[in-house]
Amino acid sequence: MRKIYLPLTKDVIKTFKPREQVLLSGTLLTARDAAHKRLLDALKSGKKIPISLKGETIYYTGPTPARIGEVIGSCGPTTSSRMDPFTPLLLKYGLVGMIGKGERSKEVISAIKKYGAVYFVTIGGAGAYLSEKVKTAEVIAYKDLGPEAIYRLRVEDFPAIAEVL
């Protein structure tokens, strides 16, 4: 399996073969339903958002709390299609990668192609296994959303399949 370093560049994305299995290392953001809604509401009303999306990869997950001494709890992917209504605008603002599970809408697939981005799937329901691939975790925005807050994660050899290119 090829090792890929985050943040992703559009040149690296061009090298992916369809459905290629890769191992991701580097930093990414987490966001799921509630954070997506807040980001989009802010962007639509011209307000500043608390993170920069440029060159970022978002992992759709809402982890369980970390036990004392642990980096993070269980943190597998959630269903990506719930984020479909929000994705095209985030891609416009510079998002280049997404990690989740399940199929995406036609609109999202064409937006991914338009912006030269990539959608990865990872192993749904393997939150305990995937937690061992996370080396650091820090809440960076929307702390009040609890498990739905935006985290900055550093991952090592995080397994993913390049599903939509």
Place this chain on the structure above:
Amino acid sequence: MRTVDSKLIAGVVKELFIKANTCLRPDILSALKSARKNETISKAIYALDVIIKNALIAKNKMLAICQDTGMAVVYLKIGQSLTIKGDLKKAVSKGVALAYKEGYFRNSTVNDPLIRKNTNTNLPPIIYTDIVLGNKINIKVVAKGFGCENMSETRMFRPTDSVSNIEEFIVSTVKDAGSKPCPPIYIGIGIGGTLDKAVALSKEAIFRPLGRRNKDKRISTIEDRILGKVNKLGIGPVGVGGKTTAMGVSILTYPTHIAGLPVAVNISCHATRTVEATI
């Protein structure tokens, strides 16, 4: 008359939710291992290896099998010759809240479906009670993740519709769900009763251990046929393709009205979390 202290019930509910969320059902684990032997596509084998490894990590580290530790559903079968000391429903809630706190599980319940503020306790649970003969109390819990719950379906068929119409509906529900509900899935089906009864049956159907045949031969034949069709869809483990889209099909039926034939499909993921105890 036997008396059971509600404090005991709270403790049992807590233990059941901790077990359900960290210890994969043995029948599911062995079904996943058989699927692993049966698959030939390398991605499907890899996915199943990760899922099996995930179950071991969760058990050893007392870590949630899946980060979606679910909405708490509790089924109580209470013997009519039994007295409960204290507030039963409060005790169940207390057990749920303690399990999610002490187990480091995710609080995934919001206070109102439209306002959507996290209650930060995973409360309230959904509680179903049933009064039965005897002096025991049976407690079944489900930590139901919504990746698969969202893919479930119900349809009110015509009484004159055929079994093959029903099978088609179930297979197309699984096909449309694709990889979203975390296959290999366990398909619970409720047929008959009213709309709500069919849905309730479809969820209870998941409690039957995989590998235990339906006692009704006529129904077990339908289950086998649906499983065969679903596993020809090629969705495979976590959607990477392969032979195992579902591990099993379990149907429960109930008498129904002359004008109706309700059918509910409850999809449950490979991390199906149910466990029970009797006090």
